[in-house]
Amino acid sequence: SIALNYLGIRVPNLRRVIVGSPLVLIKNGKIREKNLFRAKLNFDDLMSALRLKGIALLEDVEFAVLEPNGEISVIKKSQKESITPEDLKMVVEQQGYPAIVVLHGKIMQRNLQHRGYNVNWLKEKLDEMGVENPEAVSLAQLDTNGKLYIDLYDDKKPRPQSVKEKELIIQLQKVNAQMGKYALEAENEEMKKMYQDYVEQTAAILSALKPKLLKAEDLHN
Structure with a gap:
């Protein structure tokens, strides 16, 4: 399957055969894990595609769709583009890329430490957001201001909010x-x-x- 995945990514026509029709990978900031795995993509592939589109945070995405030609098309949430700090004449610090601190329910301790945080801090933040167990988290991102963004495996649950x-x-x-x-x-x-x-x-x-x-x-x- 690794070889098939590689060929599918490199050869658009073969990807079309594998996928068959457009697949929704992200809807309203939530990853559709089943479709991601069906397309033989992983989280790194998806986040890389978002970065290439100039999007760093998962929650900024309204839709991400894997097209039959192998391209990932992305629609950004309209409210994320409506007003900028520049519009309000606000001075803000330059933002770097967010760090992935939970992946597939596992805490990425090294990424946390690089941002100056630890596991206890993360668990407290998750508890604030109503998440008792990190294993319920598909992906969590931490931005440079210490704000946590979470995607749960259960897409039916409302997005956790601090x-x-x-x-x-x-x-x-x-x-x-x-x-x-x-x-x-x-x-x-x-x-x-x-x-x-x-x-x-x-x-x-x-x-x-x-x-x-x-x-x-x-x-x-």
């Missing part, structure tokens, strides 16, 4: 509301305008962050 992400949104909403209150109470026109500007700025930041940090069912809460 409690801290919701807390950030809640705190920003409180700041926005408080600034609005100050704007209404301010007697000085200059101060009133300043608070109104802050309300608009925090509202813009919330609009940019909510699609990135919250699941779809939480967006209107």
Whole structure:
């Protein structure tokens, strides 16, 4: 099967015979493991294909499809392209590629250590996200800011989400509301305008962050 896999990757016509029709490899940021194995691809093949498309994080992908000609086509989530830090005039650090810290349910200790973390830290993060056992995790990525992205084997379960992400949104909403209150109470026109500007700025930041940090069912809460 190794030889067949190699030939299928190198010879598009043979890949078409092997695959037969387009296969969905990723849907809404979740890997379809059965289709991946059916296509005789592994996680390294898939992540390499995403990097070649300029995508580092699995959760940024709406669809990834293995086409009959052997190419992997990728559709990025629209909300990931809507507003950038540059649009908001925000200064951010350059991001490197995320590290894979769980693969096939096994913790990659060396990758964790390279990022300055350990197994206990990872287990605590997983517990925060409602994941009791790393063996339930198909793939987990850790970005350069220490944020964890998880794909579970069970695609029917909702994507795990860090409690801290919701807390950030809640705190920003409180700041926005408080600034609005100050704007209404301010007697000085200059101060009133300043608070109104802050309300608009925090509202813009919330609009940019909510699609990135919250699941779809939480967006209107």
